[in-house]
Amino acid sequence: MNVETLDELIAKNKVYCSMGANASYIPALASVNPNQLGISLYHIESKELISAGDALVKFAIESMSKVPALLLAIEDNGLTTVLEHINTEATGFAFNSPLNMEINHDKHPLNPFVNIGAIETTSLIKGNSPDTRFSRLLTFVKEICHDESISLNEEIYESESKTGDINRSLAYYLKGNHMLSGDVDSILEVYFKQCSLNVTTVNIAMMASVLGNKGVKPWDNKRLISEESATLVKSVMTTAGLYDESGEFSAHVGIPGKSGVGGGLMGVAPNKYGIGVFSPPLDKSGNSLAGMKLLKDVVEELSLNIFN
Numbered sequence: 001m002n003v004e005t006l007d008e009l010i011a012k013n014k015v016y017c018s019m020g021a022n023a024s025y026i027p028a029l030a031s032v033n034p035n036q037l038g039i040s041l042y043h044i045e046s047k048e049l050i051s052a053g054d055a056l057v058k059f060a061i062e063s064m065s066k067v068p069a070l071l072l073a074i075e076d077n078g079l080t081t082v083l084e085h086i087n088t089e090a091t092g093f094a095f096n097s098p099l100n101m102e103i104n105h106d107k108h109p110l111n112p113f114v115n116i117g118a119i120e121t122t123s124l125i126k127g128n129s130p131d132t133r134f135s136r137l138l139t140f141v142k143e144i145c146h147d148e149s150i151s152l153n154e155e156i157y158e159s160e161s162k163t164g165d166i167n168r169s170l171a172y173y174l175k176g177n178h179m180l181s182g183d184v185d186s187i188l189e190v191y192f193k194q195c196s197l198n199v200t201t202v203n204i205a206m207m208a209s210v211l212g213n214k215g216v217k218p219w220d221n222k223r224l225i226s227e228e229s230a231t232l233v234k235s236v237m238t239t240a241g242l243y244d245e246s247g248e249f250s251a252h253v254g255i256p257g258k259s260g261v262g263g264g265l266m267g268v269a270p271n272k273y274g275i276g277v278f279s280p281p282l283d284k285s286g287n288s289l290a291g292m293k294l295l296k297d298v299v300e301e302l303s304l305n306i307f308n
């Protein structure tokens with residue numbers, strides 16, 4: 001794949017920017033320029049990075065942060081313990097629905113990528129204050145994205161926190177079901193902050209490449225996470241990374257993916273590429289519309305569908 005082909009695919013799919021809508025329930029996301037589409041691909045074997053379009057624009061990581069948060073919770077507690085708290089089941093409900101915990105017999109969150117499961121995940125990150133837990137997560141995100149400059153977007157954080165009543169209700173619901181240990185406000189502070197990190201498509205491509213390379217950072221060949229946890233996370237991304245649209249995404253794109261309401265989309269082509277995509281307008285499930293179309297074209301062009 002060369003940059004010219006990527007430029008062509010961006011030009012082809014840009015039309016979809018006008019067919020979705022920015023997330024509006026977080027006011028700071030509503031004001032982002034909707035007419036943006038960018039992509040980065042990091043090739044695991046050659047360590048070559050190619051980018052096109054709005055690849056270097058900074059945007060809020062949002063739900064893609066649920067991936068590093070889960071990886072850190074697994075490093076902190078072990079996979080078995082994390083899976084005692086959170087299931088690995090698909091959902092047919094919106095990402096912020098309380099039904100994502102109600103519709104199962106054991107009253108555990110259905111998976112770590114719906115909000116109720118992600119809040120549970122964040123509560124499992126170790127540290128004796130919200131500051132310590134957030135700073136441990138930020139250090140981990142910087143490492144897995146290979147970028148020391150990643151930082152908190154204060155405006156998004158304030159907006160998230162001010163309008164976060166659904167997430168508050170999910171956290172109290174967890175607490176009422178004896179699923180959260182610790183102070184609800186402190187856990188939500190870390191959750192809102194993790195969603196408000198500024199990233200680029202390059203950062204997301206790097207993170208995806210670590211998952212694609214079985215937990216070893218391709219750029220320095222050092223292991224960051226266990227192979228077991230990389231495998232588990234990729235499989236949950238395949239069944240639940242795009243919420244109630246995960247089945248469609250698997251059927252029509254065909255690689256493990258994770259979206260965020262900031263317009264980001266992460267794709268993992270195992271042993272081949274880490275991919276980061278960005279385009280703010282979302283479809284009804286909260287996934288980047290142009291981003292998914294572009295990723296589908298790139299996966300086809302490079303024959304990356306894992307089910308082929």
Ligand code: GLN
Pocket residue numbers: 062063064095096115160167195259260261262286
């Ligand atoms: N911060 C957002 C929320 O909690 C993240 C959701 C998302 O990206 N789907 O609502």
